[in-house]
Amino acid sequence: xNTSEGCRRHRQRPRHRQRPRxxxxxxxxxxxxxxxxxxDTSGPRVGRSGVSVLTGRLRVTFGRPDPVRWALTSAHGRxxxxxxxxxxxxxxxxxxxxxxxxxxxxxREPEHFYDLMARDTVSLLGSYTELQGATVIxxxxxxxxxxxxxxxAGARCAGIDHDLGELVAHGSAGPNQLVASALALxxxxxxxxxxFSSNILExxxxxxxxxxxxxxxxxxxxxxxxxxxxxxxxxxxxxxSPWHYLGGDRAxxxxxxxxxxxxxNRYGHNLHPVSVSAALAWARGRxxxxxxxxxxxxxxxxxxxxxxxxxLREVATWNLVLVLRKKES
Numbered sequence: 001x002n003t004s005e006g007c008r009r010h011r012q013r014p015r016h017r018q019r020p021r022x023x024x025x026x027x028x029x030x031x032x033x034x035x036x037x038x039x040d041t042s043g044p045r046v047g048r049s050g051v052s053v054l055t056g057r058l059r060v061t062f063g064r065p066d067p068v069r070w071a072l073t074s075a076h077g078r079x080x081x082x083x084x085x086x087x088x089x090x091x092x093x094x095x096x097x098x099x100x101x102x103x104x105x106x107x108r109e110p111e112h113f114y115d116l117m118a119r120d121t122v123s124l125l126g127s128y129t130e131l132q133g134a135t136v137i138x139x140x141x142x143x144x145x146x147x148x149x150x151x152x153a154g155a156r157c158a159g160i161d162h163d164l165g166e167l168v169a170h171g172s173a174g175p176n177q178l179v180a181s182a183l184a185l186x187x188x189x190x191x192x193x194x195x196f197s198s199n200i201l202e203x204x205x206x207x208x209x210x211x212x213x214x215x216x217x218x219x220x221x222x223x224x225x226x227x228x229x230x231x232x233x234x235x236x237x238x239x240x241s242p243w244h245y246l247g248g249d250r251a252x253x254x255x256x257x258x259x260x261x262x263x264x265n266r267y268g269h270n271l272h273p274v275s276v277s278a279a280l281a282w283a284r285g286r287x288x289x290x291x292x293x294x295x296x297x298x299x300x301x302x303x304x305x306x307x308x309x310x311x312l313r314e315v316a317t318w319n320l321v322l323v324l325r326k327k328e329s
Contacts, residue, residue, distance in 0.1 A: 089123035091301040099298050110143075118149035121198060121227070121297075128292060128323050129223040131155045134193040137217055139182050139210070140200030142166045147177070150196070158192075160185065182210045190219040199319070201228035202236075202274045203265070208282050215289055215326060224289065224324040227297055231273035232314040238265040248273070276313045276320050283322055293323040 106113040132154035141159025150157040158176040195214040237244025240251035248267025265271040295304040297319040306316040
């Protein structure tokens with residue numbers, strides 16, 4: 001064989017061996033949820049998207065990727081509610097900008113703001129627990145936006161609020177909505193799969209009694225989702241912000257002089273200072289719950305580390321989300 005013939009054969013040789021037909025053509029790897037790190041002992045799962053095997057902290061899925069299931073995978077790497085109504089929650093910078101923009105229009109377009117907030121929050125909740133068919137108690141349901149979003153996600157929701165005017169502000173009160181106190185929930189112990197509250201804790205005179213009640217009515221293995229605006233955040237004084245940094249009473253007087261009417265959220269009456277540190281101390285001091293997460297509600301995922309910095313977290317967190325799992329007895 002001469003040199004030119006050898007060169008021609010070398011050029012004709014395929015550079016990569018072709019993959020035989022019938023072999024695995026796709027693989028997907030996602031991190032196991034670090035907030036629920038127990039290994040899955042249920043074994044491989046087989047579906048239209050292939051076989052899913054969980055080994056250690058990696059989940060490897062063989063077969064054709066299923067775009068619907070992929071879209072329904074939570075931001076933490078675990079399946080969200082599977083009824084197709086709870087989208088994947090992604091705590092991105094774009095999401096934070098979108099929420100802030102809607103917040104600036106709250107007074108002009110409250111329905112737009114609260115509907116967006118409700119859908120975003122239910123998406124976040126759905127990344128920690130299955131909502132399809134779950135019994136949920138919404139503490140401080142107010143206008144009912146969160147209750148409607150929970151119902152749309154497949155949950156069976158009962159809401160309570162101490163103010164009848166809030167329940168009927170946008171029409172008649174919805175089904176399973178009650179006038180009751182958050183400090184003495186009218187439900188039996190271990191009644192709900194999920195106990196949920198959004199921005200109510202700072203409005204009750206005894207916040208940790210309300211938090212205790214939320215844990216009481218949640219069944220073992222259930223989820224407590226508690227969110228509130230901390231006092232030293234830029235919006236801690238609500239409509240009197242940022243003058244609340246000079247004192248709650250002074251901020252209320254300044255607001256009344258400026259607008260000619262007292263603030264709706266008045267310091268010492270229906271607005272009380274609650275701190276991030278106090279919330280973490282309360283949660284960690286209970287032996288019947290496990291803290292799944294403590295994160296700034298409106299921030300991108302990469303900014304959640306501020307919660308771990310004492311002092312800074314009181315200002316930078318803005319709004320804290322506590323997610324707890326009630327321990328099995």
